[in-house]
Amino acid sequence: MQSYVHVILAGLSSGMFIWLVASGLTLIFGVLGVLNFAHGSFYMLGAYCCFTVLKYLGAGYWAGLLLGPLAVCAAGFVVERFFLRHVYRIALPYQLLLTFAFVLIFDNLVKIVWGGGALSPPSLSFLGGSVPILGRNFPVYSLFIIAVGPAVAILLWLLLEKTWYGRIIRASSSDREMAASLGVRVPALFTGVFVFGTWLGALGGGLAVPYVGLLTPGMGETIIIEAFIVAVIGGLGSLKGAFVGALVIGVLSAFGTRFFPAFDMFLTFILMGGVLLWRPQGLFGAAR
Amino acid sequence: MKAETRNSAAAAAVLLSLCAVPFLAGKFTAYLTMRIMLLGIFAVGYNLLLGQTGLLSFGHGAFYAAGAYGLGLLGVHVSTHPLLGVAAGVAAAVLLALLVGYLCVRHTEIYFAMLTLAFGMMAFSFFWNAREITGGDDGLIGIVRAPVSLFGGIDIPIGKDGQFYFFVLFFFALSMWAAHRIRQSPFGLALAGIRENARRSEFAGVPVRRYRLAVFVLSGAFAGLAGSLEALLESNARPFMAHWTHSAEPVLVSLLGGLSSLAGPLVGGAIFVAMREIIQRFTENWMLWFGIVLLVIILGFRGGVMGTLSGLFRKAAAPGEG
Numbered sequence: 001m002q003s004y005v006h007v008i009l010a011g012l013s014s015g016m017f018i019w020l021v022a023s024g025l026t027l028i029f030g031v032l033g034v035l036n037f038a039h040g041s042f043y044m045l046g047a048y049c050c051f052t053v054l055k056y057l058g059a060g061y062w063a064g065l066l067l068g069p070l071a072v073c074a075a076g077f078v079v080e081r082f083f084l085r086h087v088y089r090i091a092l093p094y095q096l097l098l099t100f101a102f103v104l105i106f107d108n109l110v111k112i113v114w115g116g117g118a119l120s121p122p123s124l125s126f127l128g129g130s131v132p133i134l135g136r137n138f139p140v141y142s143l144f145i146i147a148v149g150p151a152v153a154i155l156l157w158l159l160l161e162k163t164w165y166g167r168i169i170r171a172s173s174s175d176r177e178m179a180a181s182l183g184v185r186v187p188a189l190f191t192g193v194f195v196f197g198t199w200l201g202a203l204g205g206g207l208a209v210p211y212v213g214l215l216t217p218g219m220g221e222t223i224i225i226e227a228f229i230v231a232v233i234g235g236l237g238s239l240k241g242a243f244v245g246a247l248v249i250g251v252l253s254a255f256g257t258r259f260f261p262a263f264d265m266f267l268t269f270i271l272m273g274g275v276l277l278w279r280p281q282g283l284f285g286a287a288r
Numbered sequence: 289m290k291a292e293t294r295n296s297a298a299a300a301a302v303l304l305s306l307c308a309v310p311f312l313a314g315k316f317t318a319y320l321t322m323r324i325m326l327l328g329i330f331a332v333g334y335n336l337l338l339g340q341t342g343l344l345s346f347g348h349g350a351f352y353a354a355g356a357y358g359l360g361l362l363g364v365h366v367s368t369h370p371l372l373g374v375a376a377g378v379a380a381a382v383l384l385a386l387l388v389g390y391l392c393v394r395h396t397e398i399y400f401a402m403l404t405l406a407f408g409m410m411a412f413s414f415f416w417n418a419r420e421i422t423g424g425d426d427g428l429i430g431i432v433r434a435p436v437s438l439f440g441g442i443d444i445p446i447g448k449d450g451q452f453y454f455f456v457l458f459f460f461a462l463s464m465w466a467a468h469r470i471r472q473s474p475f476g477l478a479l480a481g482i483r484e485n486a487r488r489s490e491f492a493g494v495p496v497r498r499y500r501l502a503v504f505v506l507s508g509a510f511a512g513l514a515g516s517l518e519a520l521l522e523s524n525a526r527p528f529m530a531h532w533t534h535s536a537e538p539v540l541v542s543l544l545g546g547l548s549s550l551a552g553p554l555v556g557g558a559i560f561v562a563m564r565e566i567i568q569r570f571t572e573n574w575m576l577w578f579g580i581v582l583l584v585i586i587l588g589f590r591g592g593v594m595g596t597l598s599g600l601f602r603k604a605a606a607p608g609e610g
Contacts, residue, residue, distance in 0.1 A: 035398055086587055092397055093344045097543060098586050100536060104579035112573060225409050225532070232402050269410040273391060276403065280395060 007258045013142035015250020016149030022227040022242040024200030030237035031173040031193045037099035040224025041106035042198045045072045046205025051121050069202035076198025080191050110217045118214040153243050233275050235285020310453045324561045325460040326514045331553035332467045333510020334538035339547035341503050342483030344401045347408025349535035351381040351508035355515030356525035360428040368434035374516045381512020389504035408535050415527035427526035546594030
């Protein structure tokens, strides 16, 4: 019983990381219609930038978490404003490949700037301990992550459903031409949404710094596959779906790692195959 | 008719110069030429799916790896006959492609791309995790190049790279011929129709989903052939072959050379291998430079090398039409 609770908690916290990355990916896909391969790279850059602020500026973790992802937003701005903007209207392979090119570029830039080896960040003083839950110690930081995920979800929901900006974003995503003719500056809006999505991914990376232990140049590639799977299971473009999908995947793979270590990746894929056979458009996707 | 003669002449010239490579050029050039031919088989088969049918798969590395492991496992446990090995590799790739394709072809566009990506990574994690069968992250080692024995008596040795070159060349030529025939066949034309307008093809009586599955399995067979030949060339099979970055290679190569012709992916493959060699010679950061080249192609030369070239020729032939 105790071990089940712990496995579920561990699954929830890893699921919340996937959610943070998948939320930015889903938002960008939902509004811009572009599947951003480089989103995992923004996650990685977020982690490295946060680490740098922590280590070289001597600032605390919270400063790193604030400044690191902001720095990554600059990269997101350059990608959308000077490159991605030119391929919205052309065939899908080119869009995917354009963002794939940025995966190669960012991975390599990270190797040039920070070196190819793994970096281990300094340990946290605050939120660093663990609390006893049902007789076993559980890291406080994981509990913090479990709280951050839903908080981000609620803020996103409020932003999109309750604010004027949210209405503009929803209007532009469902009919770009109509929104433009009503006076919405759609290109600027798309840049804004892309940069915001970038920030969400980079925030996930920054939050991951104390959690993953080691930073490696390949850390974005693992998470992007998981975020893709979550986005497919939830239904492409559906934030609600991404949230539920991330929770399910997180808990499922935690159970997999605990009870079937040789097949933990498989459980995820079996789930995805099953969902798609049953509901091809994903759990919360609109029927096509 | 005229174009046909010109094409066969070009094909014969390419074949002859490929035959001459091991005699005229150094060992390393011959090795690189083999790598180009392998990538060419992979990419030309793949382009039946992407260029001809308009389906973007990001998981063909899985079939490449299935080819390599199929040959490797047969070689380690049953028989080291290279032709049987290649047959086993292709068969393994075909079976896997049938399974994956059955689940994926009901979708198109972005869903198809992501599904194939996910199933490709599933194959990757299988090859990585099933250590007892596949050797895990060390790969499957100890694959040998036994002589090709024909009709019980004749043994053709392929142990040395200079001998193995012609083994690769044989399958390369066979693949190019097969791909050409498939593109020209009524089946190939139906695939192009599906690419242009799937619904209209459906109304015209083309069983769209079955044709998509058929071309998916065919392209998987090409990938398996290339993979099994690489296993013989490098004497091992590695999980990385199924990784999504490897699955991206035929996509890159097809776009680099041009989607619309048979020669496109071949030219793209040659450029890809050459570019990687040259960039790696000057700098460790080949991914960075390759990414930049890719950006230039996508933003500036979307027809690929072949498309851009034929556009230039057209312009030169008919000035003022632009």
